[in-house]
Amino acid sequence: MIELRDVSFVYNGGGECIRNIDLRIEDHECVVIMGCSGNGKTTLTRLINGLAPSYYPGKLTGETIINGKPANKMLQWERAQHIGSVFQDPKSQFFSSELRGEIAFACENYGMNTGIVRVRTDAAIHDMKLTHLIETPIDRLSNGEKQKTAIASVNVLKPEVYVFDEPSANLDNEATEHLAQIIKQLKAQGHTLIIAEHRLHYLTDIADRFLYLENGRLTKSFTKEDLLALPEAIRLKMGIRSPQKIDWPELPRAEVANDKIFSLKLENITYSLKKKDILNSVSVAACPGHIVAITGKNGIGKTTLAKIMCGLLKESSGKVFIMGNQVGVKHRWKYAWYSANDTNTQFFTESIVKELLLLSVSTGAIKKHARNVLKEFSLYEYKDRHPFTLSGGEKQRLSIACGLLSNRDIMILDEPTSGLDGRNMQIVSNALKYAAAQGKTIFVITHDVELIAKACDYYLNL
Amino acid sequence: MQDGYMQVLADKSYIKLDPRTKIFILLIINISAFTVNAWQVIALAAAIPLSLFALSKKYYITAGFSALFVSSLLLYIFLIDTTFSAVSIIVAMLTGVINRMGPGLLMGYYLLTTTTVSEFIAAMEKMCLPKQITIPLSVMFRFFPTIKEESSSINDAMRMRGISFGKSKGSLLALMEYRLVPLFISCVKIGEELSCSALTRGLGSPVKRTNVCEIGFSYRDLVYFALTAVTLMLLLITKRI
Numbered sequence: 001m002i003e004l005r006d007v008s009f010v011y012n013g014g015g016e017c018i019r020n021i022d023l024r025i026e027d028h029e030c031v032v033i034m035g036c037s038g039n040g041k042t043t044l045t046r047l048i049n050g051l052a053p054s055y056y057p058g059k060l061t062g063e064t065i066i067n068g069k070p071a072n073k074m075l076q077w078e079r080a081q082h083i084g085s086v087f088q089d090p091k092s093q094f095f096s097s098e099l100r101g102e103i104a105f106a107c108e109n110y111g112m113n114t115g116i117v118r119v120r121t122d123a124a125i126h127d128m129k130l131t132h133l134i135e136t137p138i139d140r141l142s143n144g145e146k147q148k149t150a151i152a153s154v155n156v157l158k159p160e161v162y163v164f165d166e167p168s169a170n171l172d173n174e175a176t177e178h179l180a181q182i183i184k185q186l187k188a189q190g191h192t193l194i195i196a197e198h199r200l201h202y203l204t205d206i207a208d209r210f211l212y213l214e215n216g217r218l219t220k221s222f223t224k225e226d227l228l229a230l231p232e233a234i235r236l237k238m239g240i241r242s243p244q245k246i247d248w249p250e251l252p253r254a255e256v257a258n259d260k261i262f263s264l265k266l267e268n269i270t271y272s273l274k275k276k277d278i279l280n281s282v283s284v285a286a287c288p289g290h291i292v293a294i295t296g297k298n299g300i301g302k303t304t305l306a307k308i309m310c311g312l313l314k315e316s317s318g319k320v321f322i323m324g325n326q327v328g329v330k331h332r333w334k335y336a337w338y339s340a341n342d343t344n345t346q347f348f349t350e351s352i353v354k355e356l357l358l359l360s361v362s363t364g365a366i367k368k369h370a371r372n373v374l375k376e377f378s379l380y381e382y383k384d385r386h387p388f389t390l391s392g393g394e395k396q397r398l399s400i401a402c403g404l405l406s407n408r409d410i411m412i413l414d415e416p417t418s419g420l421d422g423r424n425m426q427i428v429s430n431a432l433k434y435a436a437a438q439g440k441t442i443f444v445i446t447h448d449v450e451l452i453a454k455a456c457d458y459y460l461n462l
Numbered sequence: 463m464q465d466g467y468m469q470v471l472a473d474k475s476y477i478k479l480d481p482r483t484k485i486f487i488l489l490i491i492n493i494s495a496f497t498v499n500a501w502q503v504i505a506l507a508a509a510i511p512l513s514l515f516a517l518s519k520k521y522y523i524t525a526g527f528s529a530l531f532v533s534s535l536l537l538y539i540f541l542i543d544t545t546f547s548a549v550s551i552i553v554a555m556l557t558g559v560i561n562r563m564g565p566g567l568l569m570g571y572y573l574l575t576t577t578t579v580s581e582f583i584a585a586m587e588k589m590c591l592p593k594q595i596t597i598p599l600s601v602m603f604r605f606f607p608t609i610k611e612e613s614s615s616i617n618d619a620m621r622m623r624g625i626s627f628g629k630s631k632g633s634l635l636a637l638m639e640y641r642l643v644p645l646f647i648s649c650v651k652i653g654e655e656l657s658c659s660a661l662t663r664g665l666g667s668p669v670k671r672t673n674v675c676e677i678g679f680s681y682r683d684l685v686y687f688a689l690t691a692v693t694l695m696l697l698l699i700t701k702r703i
Contacts, residue, residue, distance in 0.1 A: 051658055077667035085662035092655035095604055101580030104674045105660075111669035118674055139607065153663065312618050338622050344648040345615040348625070348640040358623060388647050406623075 001027055002048060002161065002192070007062035009047055018043050019216040021062075027160070030183070030193040032203050035213035036239040036421045037391050041196040042165055044213065048194060049163045050079040067160070081110070084154030088166040088419065090146030093153075094138050099130060102138060103153045110157070120156045128152040128182065142298045144175025151182060162186060164195040168202065169419035172298045172447040176202050198421045201245045204228070212238065239423030246449045254292045254458035256285045261324050263288050263441040264309065264336065264410050269318035271304055278304050281318070284460045288409065291432055291442045293452045296462035302445045303341075305462065306412045309443065310338040322410070336410040337403035341418060341445075343395035347387035352379060352398060355387050356405050366405075373401045377431050393424030400431050404438070411435060412443045417451050429455040476518040476576045481585035483683040484573045487511075490690045491569050493697070495562040500700040501539055504561050505531075506693045510686065511568040527568060534560040579604050580675040587673055597665070601656065605649065612648045616641060 002025045009018040018040050025031055033041050046052035053060050054076040064071035066082060087093055096102040103124050107117040125131055128148045133141060141149065147167055154162065164183075168176045180202040187193055187206060197203060200210075210227050212220035222230070227243045235242075256265055265285040271278050278301045286292045294302050307313040309320070311332030319326055322335045340346060349355045356370045374380040377397040382390065387398060396416045403411045413432075417425045425448065432455045436442055446452060452459070491507045498504060508531045516524040538557040541550055582603050586596045620626070625640055660666075 049662055051661065055658060055661055076661055077664045080662050080664045083662070085658070087655060087659060089655060091608075092652040093659040095600070095656070095660065096580045097578045098580065101578060101675055104580075106663035108672050108674065109664035109667055109669075111667075111672050114672055114674050117672060121674070150659075157664070307618070310622065312621060333622060333624065338618075340615055340619065342615060342648075344651060345612055345644050346619045348620075348623070348644060358625075402623075 001025065001065075001067060002194075003063075003065040004047070005063040005065070007047060007060070007064060009043060009052060009058055009060050011043075011052070011056060011058040016040050016043055017058075017216045018047060021216075021218050023211075023218060025192060025194065027192055028187070028190050029209070030187050030203075030207045031195070032200065032207045032210045033194065033196040033213060034198075034200065034210055034240055036423050037393055039213045040216040041213055043216075045085070045163045045165045045194065045196050048161075049083045049085045050074070050076050051085075077109070080106075080159075081157060082159055083161045083163055084157060084159035086147070086150050086154060086162065086164045086167050088169045090143050090150060090170060091139075093150045094146070097137050097139065099125065099134055099136070099138060099149060102149060103156055106153060106157050117156075120158075124152040124155040127155060127185075142175065143170045144172070144178055144298065147171060147175070147179060148182065151186075159191075161192040161194065164193070164197070166197055166419060167195070168197065168199050173449070174297060180206065198241050198419065200227075200241055200243045204243045212240070236422060236426065239421045241422040241425070242450060246453055248449060249453040249456075251293070251452070251456060251459045254284050254286055254290070254460050256283045260285075260287065262286060262321065263323055264443075265321040266305075266309070267319045267321070269305070269308060269315050269320070271301070271308060271313065272316045279308075279315075279462075282460075282462065286441045286443065286458065288439045288441050289436050290458055291436050291444060291456045292458045292460060293456040294443055294445045294460050294462065295447060295452070300462045302462055303414055306338055306414055306443065306445055309410070309412050310336040312338065335408055336412060337406050337408040338412045339396075339399040339403055339414060339416065341415040343392070343399055344388075346395070346399050346402075350386050351384050352387060352390075353383050355398065356402060358402075360405065360407075370405055373404050376434050377401050378427060391424075393420045393428065396420070396424075396428055397431055400428070400435065404435055404440070409439070410441045410443070412445075414445045415447075416444065417446065417448045422450075425451060426454075475520075476572075477514065477682065478576065478680075479514075479686060480677050480679050480683045481573075481577050481581050482589060482677075483679070483686050484569075484577065485585065487686060487690050488566065488569045488573055490694050490697075492566045494693060495566050498697055498700060500696070501535055503693060503696045503700060504565075505535060506689075506696065508535075508561075508565040508568075510689055510693070511565055511572055514572055514686075515568075527564070530560060531564060534564075574606060577603075578675075580673075581677055584673045584675040584677050587671060588677070593671070601653070604656075605653070608652055609645070609649060612652075613641070613645055616644050616648075619644075 004021050004023040007018060007021045011017065016038050033044055035041050043052060046056060047064065050071065052058060071079065094102050095105055100121055104117050104121045107120055125134065128151060130148055130152060133145060138146065138149065168179055171179060176199065183193060184206050195203060204224055210222040211218055256267065262285040267283050268281045269279055270281055282305060294305065296302055304313060308315050311329045314329040320332065327335065347355055349358055360366055374383055379394065379397055379401065382394065387395065390398060400413060400416065416428050420428065429451055432442055432444065444456065487510055491510065494503050494507045512524055512528055534557040537553055538561060541553055579600055583596060583600045586599065620640060
C-alpha cells in the first residue's frame with residue numbers, strides 16, 4: 001500500500017510542482033494519472049519511486065508511506081526493491097547492448113548470487129515473451145520490444161509496485177496493444193500499478209481509478225464509467241485524450257494520378273540497405289493544401305521515406321517529382337522541410353525568435369509573418385525563451401513554425417504528437433491545418449488516430 | 463536502422479579476446495605511440511591490431527591499413543634522414559601522425575566493436591576497480607553509439623535548415639556552436655534518464671555487485687599478452703639506450 005499524506009514538492013529551481021496531495025493506493029490496485037503536460041504527472045511518479053528528491057533535489061513536505069513504513073527512512077536502492085519504474089523513452093533506459101545482460105543488471109546490483117540471477121533473468125524473459133529475441137542486440141529491437149525489455153528488467157526484482165511514466169509515448173498501435181496485455185498480466189499477478197499516461201484507450205478496461213492532476217493538485221477522480229460518460233466538450237477542455245478506441249477514419253488513399261500536377265509525387269521508390277529492401281516500390285502524391293497521413297508499424301520505413309522526400313537519404317531506385325519536375329536528392333531540401341520526431345536535436349539558437357529567423361533576412365514582412373505564426377501556435381508569450389526550456393508539445397510546434405518560416409512548399413513531420421496530451425495534440429492539429437491553409441503540402445507520419453481523424457485528408461499505409 | 467558499435471551478438475565474425483587483454487593492448491600501444499622513436503616498436507604495435515583484423519577475416523581493413531602503415535613507415539625511415547626540406551617536414555608530420563595515432567585508433571575500434579557493456583563492466587570488476595571508476599567508465603562506454611546517433615540527427619537538422627559554410631551566419635565558430643550545443647544538451651538529457659533508470663534498479667546499493675557475464679582468458683589471450691609484453695620490453699630497451 002502506498003499512502004501520500006499532504007505531500008507537496010517544489011524542485012530547486014522551480015518548474016512543475018506538486019501541491020498538498022492526499023492519495024491512498026491500495027494493494028493490487030491499478031491507478032492512471034491523467035493531466036496536461038506540466039501539471040505534475042511525472043513529478044508524482046518520481047515522488048512515489050523516490051527519484052524526487054533523491055535524484056531531482058527539491059523541497060518535500062508531508063509524509064509518504066510505503067507498505068506501512070515511512071519512505072523518507074528508505075534509501076533509493078532500498079525503495080527500488082519494492083517499486084519498479086518504467087520510463088517513457090526506450091532508448092535511454094538501457095545500459096547493456098544485449099537482452100540478458102540488461103535484464104540481469106538489477107539483480108547484479110543487489111549482489112544476488114549468479115545462479116539465482118540466471119534463473120530470475122530467464123523467468124523474466126519468458127514472462128515477457130522475449131525468448132525469441134535473446135540473440136538480438138537491444139538497439140535492433142523495435143520500440144515495443146524495448147519497452148517489454150524495460151519491464152522485464154524491472155520484473156526480475158519482483159517488486160510489488162510498478163510505476164510507469166508514459167510507457168506508450170513511443171509505441172505504435174499494435175505495440176500499445178501488447179503493452180496493454182502485459183499490464184493486464186501484471187495486474188492479474190497481483191501487482192499494484194501506477195501509470196501516468198496521455199493515451200487512455202488501452203487502459204480504460206484495465207484501470208480501477210483515473211486521477212486528474214491540475215496545477216499539481218489532484219482535483220478529480222474518475223471510475224471507468226465516469227470517464228466514458230464525460231461529455232466530449234468538457235473532456236477536450238480538460239485536455240484528456242479519448243478513453244475509447246477511435247475508429248480508423250475513412251480517408252482516400254494518396255494515389256498518383258496522371259491528370260493532376262502534384263506538388264510532390266514519388267514514383268516507385270525503393271530503398272535498400274545492405275541488400276535488404278526497406279522500402280519496396282512506394283508511390284504517393286499530394287497537392288497543395290493536402291494533409292497526408294503516413295501510417296504503418298514501427299520500423300516499416302516511414303522515417304526512411306520521409307528522409308528520401310526531403311533529400312536526407314538517396315533512394316535506391318524510383319523518381320521524385322516536385323511541381324512536375326524531377327528533382328535530384330541534393331536539391332530537394334530547398335522545397336521540402338522535415339521535422340524529426342526527436343526535437344532535442346533540432347534547435348540551434350538561444351531564443352525562439354532567433355530560431356525562427358535563423359538564416360533568413362529579417363525584413364519587416366518576415367518579422368510580421370513570424371509574429372503571426374507565433375501567435376497562431378500559442379508560442380508568442382515565450383518568444384524570448386531558450387528553445388530547450390520548452391515542453392515537448394511546444395518544441396513540436398516550434399519545429400513546425402520553423403518549417404513554415406523556411407518558405408518551403410512541402411512539409412514532412414515525423415510523429416509530431418507522440419507523447420502529447422489532448423490539449424497539445426489539438427494545438428498541433430490546428431497548426432497543421434493553418435499550414436495547409438497557407439498552401440503547404442503536408443505529410444505527417446503518425447500512429448495517432450485522434451490526429452488523423454482531426455486533421456488529415458489522405459493516407460498512405462506502408 | 464542505426465548501426466551501433468558494441469554488437470558482439472551481431473558481429474560474431476570477429477575473434478574473441480578477453481576485454482582485459484584488449485584494454486592492456488590498447489594501453490601499451492598508446493604508451494608506445496607517444497614515447498618511442500624506434501620504427502621496430504611502432505611496426506610491432508601496428509602489427510597487433512592488424513593481426514586481430516586478419517584473424518577475424520576482415521581482409522579489406524587489414525590490407526588497407528597494412529599498406530598505409532608500411533608506406534608511411536618506409537617514408538619515415540628513408541626520407542627523413544636523407545633529405546631536409548619543407549617537403550620532408552610535411553612528410554615527417556604526416557607519417558608521424560599515421561604511425562603514432564593509427565595503431566591506437568585501430569585497436570580502439572576493435573575494442574569498441576567487439577566488447578559489450580556487460581563484458582566491459584565484468585572486466586573492470588574482475589580487475590577489482592572500485593565502483594566510482596567502473597560506473598562512470600561504463601556509462602562513457604555505453605555513450606559512444608548515442609553520441610554518434612545524436613550527432614547524425616543534428617547533422618540532418620542542420621542540412622534541413624541549410625546551415626553550412628558560406629552562408630551569412632555560417633562562420634566556423636557558429637558552426638561549431640550549432641553542432642556542439644544541441645549535442646551536449648541532448649546527451650545530458652539522455653544521461654539523466656539513464657541515471658534514473660539505473661537508480662531505480664538498485665545501482666548505488668552498498669552491496670558488492672555480482673556479474674553473470676562470463677569472461678575469461680584463452681590461449682589467444684596468452685599469445686596476445688606475450689606479443690604486447692614484447693612490445694613493452696622493446697619500448698623499455700629503446701628508451702634506455
